[in-house]
Amino acid sequence: MTFEGYTQETLDFLWGIRFNNERGWFLDHKQDYEKYLLSPTRALGEQVYDAMHARYPKEPFMLKMSRIYRDMRRLHGQGPYKDHLWFCIRAGGEDWTGRPTFYFEIAPDYYSYGMGFWAPKASLMEAYRRGIDSDPAALEKLVRRFNKQDVFRLYGPEYARKKGETTKLLTPWYNRKSINIQHELPPDERIFQPELAQDIIDGFDALMPLYKYFDALCTQTDSQ
16 A cells, blocks of 8 residues: 555544544544545555665564554543554564654644654663763764754653763763654645655654664663
8 A cells, every 4th residue: 555645634634533532523534534544644654664674674673553542541531532643663572662663643733753762761771871971982973963964853851860971962862761853843735745655764764873773772771
């Protein structure tokens, strides 16, 4: 299946579910969900996954699609449906947290893609900082390359109390609880175009050295 672009009906549904987040409305518009949101997102995910698998056949990538249904145990006053949909590509395994992950997400008021290193254990981030302390040059090389591009930005919550000091170049990376490297825009003409898939593929390809850095950290920590 080839991604042919989203449509205005995609955004109409996403806005609709945000402001009409209840079962009756969703059932009345379920066909719109499947045709205009679920189907193109699945096609986009499969096309990006196939390209990444072809470029990096030795990486044990898996494709995971989100569901629009919220976990009923964790509604916390929210409606039963999400107003966004995402897919992610990463190494396989039961635990999908605390490992580097490529992702794409679409919502009524934005779309984004990049690489996340979410919810890592404190011990993993301690190992990350020790790695920087012992060999800052390895990450500095990647950060210099990252700083030359203007597509992605670095995000992620920081510790209120600094965990230590490092080089000026690595300071923005050092004291974060998690890492999110993201490109985010309000919906524009690009989401309606098939070329969005290639944008994402090229973006993931550019982030692959950072992905491998964090994946190696996870593998090393798992083996200890």
